[in-house]
Amino acid sequence: MVHKLIPLADWFPADSWPLLACPDCSSGITIDRQRISQFETFESEESHGHEDFEPLWVHGHFHGQVNCGNSRCQLRIVVVGDFKVDYADGRGRIEYLGQQWDEYYKLKFTHPPMAIMSRAEGVPDEVWSLVTDASRLAWVDPAAASGRLRAALESLMDSFKITKLKPNRKPRNLHDRLKDFETKKPDAAQFFLAVKWVGNEGAHGNRGLTSVDVLESAELMEHGFQLLYNKSAQLLQKRAAAINKARRLPRTRTKK
Structure with missing residues (x-):
């Protein structure tokens, strides 16, 4: 797409x-x-x-x-x-x-x-504020925009209560937090990890990043949000998983 x-x-x-x-x-x-x-x-x-x-x-x-x-x-x-x-x-x-x-x-x-992506109902305001910053920067400073998307992932991890500090009170890196998140939401985590890799380049000042890179990252992040917050997408996932497990349409039980 x-x-x-x-x-x-x-x-x-x-x-x-x-x-x-x-x-x-x-x-x-x-x-x-x-x-x-x-x-x-x-x-x-x-x-x-x-x-x-x-x-x-x-x-x-x-x-x-x-x-x-x-x-x-x-x-x-x-x-x-x-x-x-x-x-x-x-x-x-x-x-x-x-x-x-x-x-x-x-x-x-x-x-x-x-807007470089559509907002799924349920995305926290703190996360969406950083996405809006990325939208503002996408054309003039793609590296900074990618960094904002990366920061939005940090904020998203906070909203899911993914541990932020190590035992020594030093900050955990985003990659480790996303790997923890992956144990809870594996499908969405794959998309966010991809956004994180591009965001790393922006955070390190990679001036080779383009507006297209930002838009493609936004597309991945938007799909991750849909998997997290779009109930119809979740129901379709469960239905597909049930069919795959049964290798046919599951039989529905009717109450007598």
Whole structure:
């Protein structure tokens, strides 16, 4: 399964935004180019006077507002990012020396943040606050965002009363706590362990992490939350386990 926000992690045509969901009500977001402004950097503006100028030199930043399309919500979201000019995929907005060119955007920040996962009912507020921090940082600082997801796992372990300190009162590492958690919730623990490994890289300042890495980790964490808190998922798991154990549909007992 590909995370629905992954298209935002790369450059996209300024006139063709990926489909986005409102972080408050999950309805579709509408994009009005009239509400988005862009400007070139000083270096980019200066390049226009160069005798060898070409559109590929044009770059800068954009900022503006996008709106929730739900009339009952109408949330307004601030968007900020980078822009550039590059070859058009087909007919572009710009024609220069017989070549078609287009403007492209790359998102860096939104407020309120675009949620990188859906909240399962029952996820503690302390845990979700850290997930929201990760959503805010996913585009501008993926390493920090991964670190926030890792911190959310620490908070989750606290909520399940997984021992936090060693006998000598020194903190236990997250890996050991997750292995303890695995004895109680093995299915969900596998997903959280995977998120932890990526989060370790963020905590150690790995600048090679990308927004896609964050989104993929968020997808794993969201599934772990579903296994923990989504009752229908738990019931389906139990039903599947019962069928596998019986190697057929279990017979139901009726009261006489």
